[in-house]
Amino acid sequence: xxxxxxxxxxxxxxxxxxxxxxxxxxxxxxxxxxxxxxxxxxxxxxxxxxxxxxxxxxxxxxxxxxxxxxxxxxxxxxxxxxxxxxxxxxxxxxxxxxxxxxxxx
Numbered sequence: 816x817x818x819x820x821x822x823x824x825x826x827x828x829x830x831x832x833x834x835x836x837x838x839x840x841x842x843x844x845x846x847x848x849x850x851x852x853x854x855x856x857x858x859x860x861x862x863x864x865x866x867x868x869x870x871x872x873x874x875x876x877x878x879x880x881x882x883x884x885x886x887x888x889x890x891x892x893x894x895x896x897x898x899x900x901x902x903x904x905x906x907x908x909x910x911x912x913x914x915x916x917x918x919x920x
Contacts, residue, residue, distance in 0.1 A: 820859070826910045836875050868897055875890040890907060
């Protein structure tokens with residue numbers, strides 16, 4: 816399965832580039848980092864792979880993007896993968912005092 820994400824800065828209506836993002840899997844000992852990276856100039860990260868069903872989360876370093884006084888210094892979005900053969904897209908719409916997410920396509 817492939818996983819992608821897209822961060823949009825709704826304050827300025829543009830992609831949020833250089834946002835650190837970490838993919839983690841929930842295991843018996845807690846969360847384990849699988850891979851990390853930063854969004855590109857279009858606010859995207861794609862091509863990350865998930866090989867097994869389970870619970871995962873994307874942790875967005877929103878404080879690095881919004882600045883040291885960010886109300887949300889990070890955003891963690893947990894989601895369940897039932898079928899690892901299916902592509903998952905998890906976008907983040909971000910502003911200084913709010914965010915939303917959904918399962919995209």
